[in-house]
Amino acid sequence: MASFCSRCGTALTQKVPDGDDRTRGVCDGCGFIHYDNPRVVVGALATDAQGRVLLCKRAIAPRVGYWTLPAGFLELNETAAEGAARETMEEAGATIVDMRPLTTFDIPRIGQIYMMFRARLAGPEMAAGTESLEVGLYEWADIPWDDLAFAAVRFTLERFAIDREAGVERLHSGTIQIATERDKRASGWPRSILVDEVVVG
Amino acid sequence: MASFCSRCGTALTQKVPDGDDRTRGVCDGCGFIHYDNPRVVVGALATDAQGRVLLCKRAIAPRVGYWTLPAGFLELNETAAEGAARETMEEAGATIVDMRPLTTFDIPRIGQIYMMFRARLAGPEMAAGTESLEVGLYEWADIPWDDLAFAAVRFTLERFAIDREAGVERLHSGTIQIATERDKRASGWPRSILVDEVVVG
Numbered sequence: 001m002a003s004f005c006s007r008c009g010t011a012l013t014q015k016v017p018d019g020d021d022r023t024r025g026v027c028d029g030c031g032f033i034h035y036d037n038p039r040v041v042v043g044a045l046a047t048d049a050q051g052r053v054l055l056c057k058r059a060i061a062p063r064v065g066y067w068t069l070p071a072g073f074l075e076l077n078e079t080a081a082e083g084a085a086r087e088t089m090e091e092a093g094a095t096i097v098d099m100r101p102l103t104t105f106d107i108p109r110i111g112q113i114y115m116m117f118r119a120r121l122a123g124p125e126m127a128a129g130t131e132s133l134e135v136g137l138y139e140w141a142d143i144p145w146d147d148l149a150f151a152a153v154r155f156t157l158e159r160f161a162i163d164r165e166a167g168v169e170r171l172h173s174g175t176i177q178i179a180t181e182r183d184k185r186a187s188g189w190p191r192s193i194l195v196d197e198v199v200v201g
Numbered sequence: 202m203a204s205f206c207s208r209c210g211t212a213l214t215q216k217v218p219d220g221d222d223r224t225r226g227v228c229d230g231c232g233f234i235h236y237d238n239p240r241v242v243v244g245a246l247a248t249d250a251q252g253r254v255l256l257c258k259r260a261i262a263p264r265v266g267y268w269t270l271p272a273g274f275l276e277l278n279e280t281a282a283e284g285a286a287r288e289t290m291e292e293a294g295a296t297i298v299d300m301r302p303l304t305t306f307d308i309p310r311i312g313q314i315y316m317m318f319r320a321r322l323a324g325p326e327m328a329a330g331t332e333s334l335e336v337g338l339y340e341w342a343d344i345p346w347d348d349l350a351f352a353a354v355r356f357t358l359e360r361f362a363i364d365r366e367a368g369v370e371r372l373h374s375g376t377i378q379i380a381t382e383r384d385k386r387a388s389g390w391p392r393s394i395l396v397d398e399v400v401v402g
Contacts, residue, residue: 002207006235009205009212019331022276034207037240038275040314074239075223079307079376080314081397100399101374104302104316106280113241113281115305115314130220171372171401173302175280196282198301200372201402 001025002034038111041152042083043071044119045160046096052137053157054121056091058149059133066149069116069156070094084117092135093127096120103156104173105194114152114176118160118169151176151192170201202226203235239312242353243284244272245320246361247297253338254358255322257292259350260334267350270317270357271295285318293336294328297321304357305374306395315353319361319370352377352393371402 002025004011010029017024017033025034046054046069055067070088074080081099088096096119105114128135138144140161148154159172174197203226205212211230218227218234226235247255247270256268271289275281282300289297297320306315329336339345341362349355360373375398 004205004207004210006203006205006207009210011210035274036277037238038277039238040241073236074314076237076239076312077309079309079397080305081307082309101305101372101401104281104305106282108278108280108283111277113275113316169401171302196280200302200370 001036005029005032006034007032036111038108038113040074040080040083041071041112041114042074042080042087042117043069043114043156044084044088044096044099044117045069045102045156046088046094046119046121048121048124048137051164052139053143054088054092054094054126055136055138055143056128056132057134058131059128060131063149065133066147067144067153068149069153071114071116071153074115080115081117084115084119088119089129091129091132093129094125094135095122097122100169101171102169103152103159104171105152105155106173106175107152108175109178114156116152116156151194155194168201170199173198173200202237206230206233207235208233237312239309239314241275241281241284242272242313242315243275243281243288243318244270244315244357245285245289245297245300245318246270246303246357247289247295247320247322249322249325249338252365253340254344255289255293255295255327256337256339256344257329257333258335259332260329261332264350266334267348268345268354269350270354272315272317272354275316281316282318285316285320289320290330292330292333294330295326295336296323298323301370302372303370304353304360305372306353306356307374307376308353309376310379315357317353317357352395356395369402371400374399374401 005027008030012025070091072087074083098120099117102118103116174194179193206228209231213226271292273288275284299321300318303319304317375395
């Protein structure tokens, strides 16, 4: 949350602006209102011609040493698919094509929306970027399910598998929440559950 | 773009941080790096039992007096579907249920992603909010196509119509760009075109 005005440097007052219904940082100097909005994380479940999945072992916090699909924050002036391709190049040195929406997950607790794409690897080139310790192509049976970095990665891989079994491509959306003790016993995933799932297609 | 540090109020230096590859506002006082990220617009194409569509006539800039689907910026700590329902209540005084993803549009030129949902009106109640001059339920043949406020609204209505004709529900994603002179002649929509469209389902 901003403490000082990003336009003029004045200390902000936290209050509800006229005509609004929630507290924002308001500048008593220049009048500028500061909005904090959720950020979009974009990434890819990329496969090669044999159906193997590209995974990266994380070299940076959080979850160093755990496996992830290439993903990161969407930047200004790029599309979500372009961002997913950029992250895949940055983290795995790989070029992807044919990006198609696979999952969208809300994580309201941390103000994030994940948009994950199916994609096809354009060639065999790959190399661990500075944010990765290691990258590799995994057969489905060899995916390190117990060492995945994030719930969104696990849920994306699972939905991809469901569609592959059914021979269809659909969009899967839902909300990721912290698991209660009861949920944890039911789901097997240690920290998070997917609720309000909607499947389109 | 931020000129002053939101944490400590120091004037920012625009430079590429260590290990990064694009220019950010960096604070030489406290070291904080300021990221500008795209914002998410959420909204709904809500229909009643007769298939009529809820539209709002805008009372605020931009595009005062033109018609829109209820939509606005996603807030922190809400899901995209919750945001679409909140905007529909704020702008049209209407309660919606059964939100299902319909379109996602990137608009990289202005750093926005639209996420529009299909939804069902829960009852007959509606009332113009402070951002609307008028709200109404429109039969398909009566939609004011020439007086729509935004390209994302037009493209969402069009995709909904395509699915309805085909008797399916799919996700339609794509990128909205400014039309070239040639595109304008081809598309009929005065300012924008949809490119790189992908249909899921």
